[in-house]
Amino acid sequence: MTRAQQVGVIVGLVIVAILTILRAGDPPLMRQAREVAFDEYQRIVPRAFQDMPVRVIDIDEASLREFGQWPWPRDRMAMLVDRLSGMGASAIAFDILFSEPDRLSPRTVMRDVVGIDPSLLGQLPDNDEIFARSIADKPVVLGFALSNEGHYRPEMKAGFAFTGEPPFHAPPRLDSATPLRPQLAAAAAGIGHISLNPGDPSAVVRTVPLLLSDGEQLYPNLALEALRVAQGASTYVLANAPDVPDTITLIKVGDFVVPVTAAGELWLYVSPDRADRYISARQILAAGGVSPEIAKTIEGSIVFIGTSAAGLQDIRTTSLGRNVPGVSLQAQTVEQILSGRFLSRPDWADGLEILAIAIVGTALVILTTFVSPAMALACGILITALALAASWLAFLYGGLLLDPLAPIISGSITHFSATAFRFLVIDRERREVRAAFGHYLSPSLLYRIEHTQDALRLGGDDRELTVMFVDVRNFTEISERLAPTAVVAFLNTFLDALSRHVIENEGTLDKFIGDSIMAFWNAPVDVKDHAGKAVHAALAMRETLAHLNADDAFGFGNGQTVGIGIGIHTGIACVGNMGAETHFNYSAVGDTVNVAARIETACKDVCFDILVSESTADLAPQYALIEAGALALKGRSTRTRTFAVVGDEGLARSTEFIDLKHAHGQLIEALASRSPAARAALRTAKRKASGLTVDLAEFYRRITRRAEHFPNTAARKDKVGSR
Structure with missing residues (x-):
C-alpha cells in the first residue's frame, strides 16, 4: 500500500x-x-380496502345544503344517534367537539330576548339535555382535543392495567383539553381524543397516538375507545418492554392486540379512500326514513360521525399523498386493527x-x-x-x-x-495526461492513452477506416469581406457546431485544416457500423448548418448563407501517432484519405453537398442514396463511383423517395446509353425530387452536362436497384 x-x-x-x-x-x-x-x-402497495364493519357518517356538502350550515342543533345530533342506534350500530363515535352550549337551543335563544319571563325559560327545551338523554345508555363515544388554555381533563370511562410499571411518560403530553359539556360527558359510554399528529411539524399523518398522558392518567384516542365500547370491554391492558421503563409495546383492547411504538403510536397503513366507507348524514336523517340497504350496512358496525365539507377544515394528508377527512383516518385506524395488517x-x-x-x-x-x-x-x-x-x-x-x-x-x-480523494491525489499522473490532451483528442483516444502502456509511442496500424472531409464553400470570398477577427469568430462557430457531430457518432476528430474538418471512424477503437455512423454525422451537419443559416448565427445578414461539401470514403488506411518524438499527432494517412478529400472537392462539380464512395454506400445501404456518377478524381487512374446522400433511413423507406429512386435509375440508364429519352427521364426525376425537403434542382441541372460520368450500361456494375 x-x-x-x-x-x-x-x-x-x-x-x-x-x-x-x-x-x-x-x-x-x-x-x-x-x-x-x-x-x-x-x-x-397500499393496504387493500376490505369491507369491514366500520362506516363514516359524513356531514358532507349535500347534508349541509339540506339541513343548514354548521353547527347543527344538538337535537338533530340526537336524532342521528337515535336512528343509528335503532339500526344496531355497535358504537357511535363523534369526531366532533361539543365544548360549548348549543347556541341554537330554544332556551339559549330566548335567554337573550328582552323582557322574557325567567320562569318561562325553564319550560323551554334545551338541546344539550335532549342530546344527553339520547346518548345515555347507548354506545356513544365523544371526542376531545388538545388545548393550550386551562387545566381541563375529561373523566375516563375505562380502566388501565399494566404488565409492568405504568408508562405515564411514554405517550405524547396532554396538558389541557377542550372541555366537554358536563351532561354530555356524564352520559357518554366512552371519551377519546381526536388529535391525529400532535406536535408533528409534518402535514402528513403517518402515525396516530393511541394514547395521551398528563403524567398521572392515560387518555385513549377516539378510534381505540370506539373499538372498546363496541366490544363492551372495560379495561385496556398495556405491555412494555422488559427493563425499559416508560415504553409501550402492545395495547390490548377486548379481543384485539395492537402493536405500537414506544410512545404508544400506531403506524398507519393506509388504504385508498373509497366511497364505500362513507354514508351521507342526509341519508340517515331523511324524512322518509333509512333505506334497508343502509340499515343493513349500519347493523353491527362501528360508526364514526364527522365531516368532509371543505369549509369545516378537517382535511388531512395521508402517506398516499391524498387529502382525506380527518374522520376517515379514525375509521381507518379501526379497520387496520380489525384486519391485523400492521406496520x-x-x-x-x-x-x-x-x-x-x-x-x-x-x-x-x-x-x-x-x-x-x-x-x-x-x-x-x-x-x-x-x-x-x-x-x-x-x-x-x-x-x-x-x-x-x-x-x-x-x-x-x-x-x-x-x-x-483518489482523483485529486492517487490518479494525478493520469489526470495530467488528460489535461494535456483533452482539448485535442476524442474521448475514446484519451481512454486508450490513459489505459494502454506505450500508447504515446510513434507508429501506426493498417485498419479499415471511414474517412470524412468537410469544407466551407467559397471561403475565400467570405474571408475577403470580413475582418480577421470576424473570420476567426465565423470559423469557431462553424467548426464547433459541426465537429461535435463527429464525437456524438463515435468518430475521431483528426484535425482542423483552415475551414475544413478531417475525421475518421473505426480507430483507435473498433466502431460498429462505422460507415453508417459517418453518414449519420454528415446528415446531422447538414441539418445543423441549416439552423445556423436560418438563425443568422454567423452574423452575415442580408440573407447570406454558408454552404459545405462533405466527402466520405471507406477503405484501408494507416492510423497512429505520427510526427517527431517530442511532437506528434494521432492521424490517418493513405490512399483512402486522399480519395475522401477528392470526393469532397468533387461536390462542387456534382452540385450536391454530401457524396460518398461506392465502398461506403455498400456498408450503409439503409440511407437514401442515389447514384452521382463515376468521377475522375485527381491523382487516380480509374474512376470512382459516387452516391449522393439524400436523407436518412426514414426517407429511404418513404414512397416519395422510392419513386424518385426509380425515376433516377431510368435517368441514369438513359444517360449511360446516350438515349434521346434522357430529357423526359430528367423531367420526371426533377418532378419526383421537388416533393423532398432536400434541394436537388442544381444536381439535376448539372447532371446532363456530366454524361461522361455515367459509362455505358454494359461496362457498369449496376447496384442502383439494390440500394
Whole structure:
C-alpha cells in the first residue's frame, strides 16, 4: 500500500465515522427522508380496502345544503344517534367537539330576548339535555382535543392495567383539553381524543397516538375507545418492554392486540379512500326514513360521525399523498386493527441502520482505494440494490419499516469522497495526461492513452477506416469581406457546431485544416457500423448548418448563407501517432484519405453537398442514396463511383423517395446509353425530387452536362436497384 493509499483509507474511515455518528443523532432531515421513503412504499402497495364493519357518517356538502350550515342543533345530533342506534350500530363515535352550549337551543335563544319571563325559560327545551338523554345508555363515544388554555381533563370511562410499571411518560403530553359539556360527558359510554399528529411539524399523518398522558392518567384516542365500547370491554391492558421503563409495546383492547411504538403510536397503513366507507348524514336523517340497504350496512358496525365539507377544515394528508377527512383516518385506524395488517419499526432498526452505515462505508473506502473506480461503483450499486431490496422485502412480507436511504446516502457520500480523494491525489499522473490532451483528442483516444502502456509511442496500424472531409464553400470570398477577427469568430462557430457531430457518432476528430474538418471512424477503437455512423454525422451537419443559416448565427445578414461539401470514403488506411518524438499527432494517412478529400472537392462539380464512395454506400445501404456518377478524381487512374446522400433511413423507406429512386435509375440508364429519352427521364426525376425537403434542382441541372460520368450500361456494375 502506497502512502497516498494509506492516507486515502484514513480519510475515508474518518468520513464513515462522522456519518455513523450523524445517523446515531438522527437529525430531523434524516427522519423526514426516512418517512418519505416509507410513504413511497405505501403508495406502491397500499393496504387493500376490505369491507369491514366500520362506516363514516359524513356531514358532507349535500347534508349541509339540506339541513343548514354548521353547527347543527344538538337535537338533530340526537336524532342521528337515535336512528343509528335503532339500526344496531355497535358504537357511535363523534369526531366532533361539543365544548360549548348549543347556541341554537330554544332556551339559549330566548335567554337573550328582552323582557322574557325567567320562569318561562325553564319550560323551554334545551338541546344539550335532549342530546344527553339520547346518548345515555347507548354506545356513544365523544371526542376531545388538545388545548393550550386551562387545566381541563375529561373523566375516563375505562380502566388501565399494566404488565409492568405504568408508562405515564411514554405517550405524547396532554396538558389541557377542550372541555366537554358536563351532561354530555356524564352520559357518554366512552371519551377519546381526536388529535391525529400532535406536535408533528409534518402535514402528513403517518402515525396516530393511541394514547395521551398528563403524567398521572392515560387518555385513549377516539378510534381505540370506539373499538372498546363496541366490544363492551372495560379495561385496556398495556405491555412494555422488559427493563425499559416508560415504553409501550402492545395495547390490548377486548379481543384485539395492537402493536405500537414506544410512545404508544400506531403506524398507519393506509388504504385508498373509497366511497364505500362513507354514508351521507342526509341519508340517515331523511324524512322518509333509512333505506334497508343502509340499515343493513349500519347493523353491527362501528360508526364514526364527522365531516368532509371543505369549509369545516378537517382535511388531512395521508402517506398516499391524498387529502382525506380527518374522520376517515379514525375509521381507518379501526379497520387496520380489525384486519391485523400492521406496520412496525422495531427497536433494533436504528442499531441495524447505524451498523449498516459503518460496514458499507468501510467496504466502499477499501474498494474505492484499491480497485478501479468502475469496479467500486459497480459494488456500490450492488450494495444499494441489496439495501433497497432488503428494506422493500421487509415491508412487503413483514410490515417492517427499515430505512433504505441512510445506508444508501451515506454510502454514496463515502464513495464520492473516496473517489474525489483518489482523483485529486492517487490518479494525478493520469489526470495530467488528460489535461494535456483533452482539448485535442476524442474521448475514446484519451481512454486508450490513459489505459494502454506505450500508447504515446510513434507508429501506426493498417485498419479499415471511414474517412470524412468537410469544407466551407467559397471561403475565400467570405474571408475577403470580413475582418480577421470576424473570420476567426465565423470559423469557431462553424467548426464547433459541426465537429461535435463527429464525437456524438463515435468518430475521431483528426484535425482542423483552415475551414475544413478531417475525421475518421473505426480507430483507435473498433466502431460498429462505422460507415453508417459517418453518414449519420454528415446528415446531422447538414441539418445543423441549416439552423445556423436560418438563425443568422454567423452574423452575415442580408440573407447570406454558408454552404459545405462533405466527402466520405471507406477503405484501408494507416492510423497512429505520427510526427517527431517530442511532437506528434494521432492521424490517418493513405490512399483512402486522399480519395475522401477528392470526393469532397468533387461536390462542387456534382452540385450536391454530401457524396460518398461506392465502398461506403455498400456498408450503409439503409440511407437514401442515389447514384452521382463515376468521377475522375485527381491523382487516380480509374474512376470512382459516387452516391449522393439524400436523407436518412426514414426517407429511404418513404414512397416519395422510392419513386424518385426509380425515376433516377431510368435517368441514369438513359444517360449511360446516350438515349434521346434522357430529357423526359430528367423531367420526371426533377418532378419526383421537388416533393423532398432536400434541394436537388442544381444536381439535376448539372447532371446532363456530366454524361461522361455515367459509362455505358454494359461496362457498369449496376447496384442502383439494390440500394
